[in-house]
Amino acid sequence: MRDWSRAFRRASFRGVRFWVDEDGPEGGRRVAVHNIVGGETPVTEDLGRLPTGYNVRAYLASDTADRESWALEAACNIPGPAQLTLPMDALRWVRCVGCRRNRSKDRNGYVAFDLVFVEAGLASAAGIATGLSALRLGFGTGLAGAALALAAGM
């Protein structure tokens, strides 16, 4: 019998790794429903595919869960699309549109996240920063806060 406990890989977003409780894509069609006066049958119109969304219930569980969760939050707050790897799905370009941290006093060492991603899509694919430009973008984001923290030790 297949060993399902080893079947799935660890997830990551923008290179920051995390574990996943639940995940799944959400898709469908954009359908307009036209209500005709006096009509008995609705008229519907297919307007195209809904952008695929990903709702992920993520968690970090270790002695350094607090620091790992800061790193994941930082990754979610950097502007621009990035690569998302989920346990069962192929790597894809997405934007993070929601990041909610859940910590409970009864579960020390365990930090959960509700993450919401949406596919980056074609229009933004042209604007995806790669290589050095992506690194410059990451460097500039949060530089002021990092420098302020570092200033204490210089």
Add this chain to the structure above:
Amino acid sequence: MEWLLDLLDRFVSDADDLSAGRAKVAGIDAGGEAGATAYLEACRLIGEAATDSAGLIAALDEIDEPTLVQRIGCLVIACFAALRANYPARPDAVAARTALVSRAGPVTEDAGTTFGFELHGWLTALVGTAAEQLSTLAATRAPLVRVETGVSVPAALIAWDLYGDPSRDAELVDRNESGTAFVMPVILEALAP
């Protein structure tokens, strides 16, 4: 910040980058947030502008008993230098990513303990972005193949057989750390033709 000036002089040759780098290093003396920003910017510039990225990364390990602030600076330099380096083969880029992540682990840990979550998060995100970009780079590079010649032959002959280009013999000599191009090992690594 003598060590930054030393790295600038040794590895940055472009006149504009040199002068911008020296200005950033001078700005560190301002202290406070402005000084720390200048420090991190100087590290970024050295990593980006170095003409010999691999040599620069190796030089970072030669710094004698670095302080935590120096180690943080070295990590920023390594992130940028690792992306600027040339990786002919996929395993080269994967090895660079592994080395960067290994270097980052203890530095981010200590930085988080000493300076708090903001710096920890920023450093982790920077290293994560660099690792992600190195993975993307690795995917576009040629794989390595194992070549068995049976008898020892000159590198130029192997380069001709593999690529139809005998001038790529130096590449085979370098990759296999052979002492001479005339007698190559009978089992060697080469970029996939």
